Amino acid sequence: MKISGADLHLLSVFDSVVRNGGFSAAQAELGLSQPTISNHITALETRLGVILCQRGRRGFQLTDKGRQVHEIAVDLLRRIDQHSISLTALKGSLVGQLKIAVVDCVASDPALKLTEAVHRLNDEAPGIRIEIEVEKQGGILRRLAEGDIHAGIGSFDNKIKGLSYANLYEESHSLYCGRAHPLFSTPDGDITQQDMDRCVWVHRGYWSRERKKSQQVIEADRIVDQIEAQLLFVLSGDYIGLLPDHAADAYVVSGRLRKLPPHEDNFDCMMQLVHRSGPHPKTFQIFRETLVGLYRSRTSGRGGAVART
Known part of the structure; x- marks a missing residue:
């Protein structure tokens, strides 16, 4: 037909x-x-x-x-x-669609320069229609492989052939408890690693295997796929969990969360821009140069650079 x-x-x-x-x-x-x-x-x-x-x-x-x-x-x-x-593009206009997927709970992170990149792109190339979606890590990689999105931002333990990764910044994760939890009012000096290990935890499923060093998942623990869901469990006071510091900061200030003493499972993860390898439309090239350039300008004074893998 x-x-x-x-x-x-x-x-x-x-x-x-x-x-x-x-x-x-x-x-x-x-x-x-x-x-x-x-x-x-x-x-x-x-x-x-x-x-x-x-x-x-x-x-x-x-x-x-x-x-x-x-x-x-x-x-x-x-x-x-x-x-x-x-x-x-033959007539020199920068127009088209730019689809970006990000992991959840990144808007509160001041280290994320995506909003600045979007603002610059809207100012310099108003013909580009930018779409931003929230997606799981695995979903971002799958949709990139299928060509459904142009780029993703998140932390990816598994590297997939055919995709390129550019390091942007590190995100720190620490252990927290809610106001109703027994450890909330316990002095730091009285809390041991064993005390924290004996608590019921809420884990993120996509990292529970690769990230955990000492704490084994038990039947009473909860496993979730989103930071927002994990945060709700921790706020209940019945669970402790490793949360991004930027996501927990406001709740610590308001007295609803407490940052527990350093635990050996605390970690930093590298947030990355990931996209398909090979040639790209000019719209995406401009976006990538804008976003990565924001991090280069921030690190150049310290002798750093955005790494590409």
Whole structure:
């Protein structure tokens, strides 16, 4: 079949529905009502002659043909977007989409220069449409490999072939407890490593294996995937946990958290900008140069430099 502009619109709607997990969930992104979205999908099914998904009481489910169509749609829409950027670049304008994914709970870190980079980019190249999403470490690497995003920011213990990593800054993690925890009012000198090890911990699952030195995960411990969830457990007063210092600082000042004495599991992690190796659109090159340049200017006075791996 010959693909028309109307077909591309229908495929774009279908992609949004799949990514959001259903018709109602896609309404906000598309700016369309649920009946209108349903009509679009029905029109696409009629055009292709296949059933793309099941919808009803059991929720939204892709058919096998639907999965195949979605894979084709994603590849097609991505290629069109890339070629649109290339064609626009011929006339010297910096326009296009720039998709960045970051790990959770980084907005409170003054060491993160992403907001400054976004501000400079908006000022110097207002035609670039910047999108920022929050994603897990594994999700960032997966989406980079699939070409769904241009860059990610986080700390990555596992290095994947085909991706480039630029060191930005270090993030310090320390052990904290909430106001209702027995250790909260105990003097530092009276708290031993064993006292902290005997407490119930809340761990982040993606680091519990690689990072832990002494503390073994027990049945009473909790394992979460987000810092925000970990913070809530610690604030309850029933758990202790390793939190980024920048995320805990405000709660320490307000008296809701206490930073415990140094524990051997405390650690620093390197926050990195990660992206696919190889050539990139000019829009991404400008973003990378802007962000990395902010760290180079900060470290040059101390003889430092942003490292690339």
